[in-house]
Amino acid sequence: MPAGGERPVVLRLAGITKRFGKLVANDAIDLELRAGEVMALLGENGAGKTTLMSILFGHYVADAGEVAVADAAGRLEPLPAGSPGAALARGVGMVHQHFTLADNLSVLENITLGTEPLWRWRRRSGEARRLLDRLARDAGLEVPLDVRVGSLSVGQQQRVEILKALYRGARILILDEPTAVLTPQETDALFATLRRLAAQGMAVIFISHKLGEVMALSERVAVLRGGRKVAELATAATDRETLAETMVGRKVATPKREPMSPGAPLVELRGVSARLPGRTALERADLTVHAHQIVGIAGVSGNGQQALSAVLAGLVAPAEGELRLAGGAWPGADPTALTSAGIGRIPEDRHLEGVVGDMTAAENLALEDYAGQECQRWGILRGQAVRARAERLIAGFDVRGGGPDHLTRLLSGGNMQKLILARVLERDPRFILANQPTRGLDIGAVTYVHDRLLEARRRGAGVLLISEELEELLTLADRIAVIYRGRLSAPIPTESLTVRELGLMMAGQSRHAA
């Protein structure tokens, strides 16, 4: 591979600035990308990574600054602002975090969608097929062309997205958090593809907040923090700790799980099956969570986690099997009964199930407690008490960005999660269901959530932690069970597990085959 300096610059961002109201999302960012190079764009949530790439791709118009992309002859020409069409035409391809595919169309139709002239009365798929076969072979992206996209796995859908960009002649490929939905093995395959593409001259920008991936894949790292580019480093000349500190802007302490002997069994599942419309059902799961113990559930999203979580959150009754709470009867499929019985629940989707965005922070803090003696008398809300309670919790859980009367939807993800934590932990639960408790949070908030969960464990609570972040599971959980197509493996002590083993189990292989 030629040295960096000899390869032509294919993309130059100069002084990109973008404001949303008072918030400066991008502040005079300069960036250069060369052909055949993989650059990581690293930053916490809200650092401005996606905004910057959206400007490059024409979804947003920058308030100041210029984007220049190399034309066919290799000369840098300014890119017209605000036009994804122009960006596509100049060879900029983007793979969004949430795929932009039509589930009901075939792979071929999805790829050619929008590239065909409107006034041709029949499609010429022959040429497209030949071209795609060649592109797929070159990039190592094997996808069946005539299958409906909806029936593909997430990893395959991502390959379709990349192929779509290649089909349109992309020479610059932007991937927004591409590994968020992949198993470790799928991630490896993606990285192999990206390296291969880069070797063929593709310039790749890879947006991520995961340090391991940045170290593994990129040649160069640009770190964004608070809308500014705070560093640009050669990956080989840096390390994870430096990158973490640069990204967060201070030293990061990883929480430590001190060894602790588990107490009495708290929650027991015996052959529990549960069905949830439109989701993978849970099939005869056996699981025990003890006091002083965190049990992790690993698995690729959509393998039955929702059904498991719905049962434990009291949203559905199990179709068969038995649940027990501290040796006694399970309160039933009734969230109110569960919370009264000392079960705290952190939902998977903060915005959908965790908070009512259009109600105030105080009201959301009372969402599970409004019927209690503290918040009401004779059905009439005690406004002062609700407020005072909210003020106490907001201070106690360090919720920033507004007081009790602040609308909850205006809070950042981290603060919203702290609000939910406050609501759950305020009741001092003996069992906590935490479903993806740190999804989309920045490192500071992640650490906070982890600390609180470990503290609950110390106090004697049992925690069931459902997560797609393997590092999180390996850090927090005493034991990890893997869920695959609705079946739950036996929990394995974390100390005896490796990431590779977990990955293979997440892909459906048994541990000993691994």
Place this chain on the structure above:
Amino acid sequence: MRLEPRTEIGPLVRVAAPVCAVLAAFLLCALPLALAGADPLAAYGRILSGSLGSGFALTETLSRATPLILTGLAAAVAFRARLWNIGAEGQLYAGALAAVAVGSGALAAPSWLLVPLVLLAGAAAGALLMLGPAWLKLRLNVDEVVTTLLLNFIMLLFVGMMLEGPMQDPMSLGWPQSAPMIDEATLPRLWARTRVHAGLLVALLAGLAIWFYVHRTTWGFELRAVGANPSAARFAGMKVRGVMLRTALISGALAGLAGVGEVAGLKGYLTQDLSPGYGYAGIVVAMLAQLDARGVVVAALFIASVFVGADSMSRALGISSYIADLIVATSLLTMLIAGFLVRFRIRP
């Protein structure tokens, strides 16, 4: 051009938005007025004086606002829970029918007993009519917009059947109208020689009660949570169906009360043209009020004054009073646009 959601929405904007929307509607309606050959300013002056300009005009506006407050509350409270009750018109007739059934001589009781009974019967009938659509929605997920809307026509035909059959006044010489309410069942007039009746007090009390209910009670807390995010409400342990059912019944009862007021306070007997679309106008009232109970009272007074004023303007200038419908319809549209502009900021 792009839209950005506003992060803070101050109370001033919330009040200014409907005011600006209404002014814009008047501005827009100046064009058809001019086309009809009237001086828009003079016409608006007539509307103003005809609705608020004299004691008599004022009482007319108040009496017209009475049913609008109640149907407006019916829509506002239901819409809060995202229960789209378009059937206030039918529920109004159900209430009126019940009022006549109880209050036209079937029961003999003193006024202090019979008036509350009539009100109760009307409210119950309105709620009862809402029961079917609510049950269909909660059990079978049938769209309540369709069911409540269609029930309006069914109810109107049912009223017609009753008025030409079992409930027809034998003294009516064949006209499809009910027997008159007896004196003990009639809502008293608030001022002599005006048409303002005690129904206005009922409506204002209902406004106060609904505001308190929505904002100060645990049931109202559930109502707001379910309306704003049913998934989160369910996750938190609220019984979403129960909340919806409760809201449906309250909404129907409010519309039923509007019917009682018209029969027992104003007309004295039931005919098929009791309501000139108060049920539908209630939707406009609720939207103008941004579903706030206090706003409903103000919006109902506004719409009533447009209707009353337009009648007077029409008599004076010879222009069709349909202009009132036009103004009300336009202000609904401008209000919807204003509501959008309150939520979002447009950036070039």
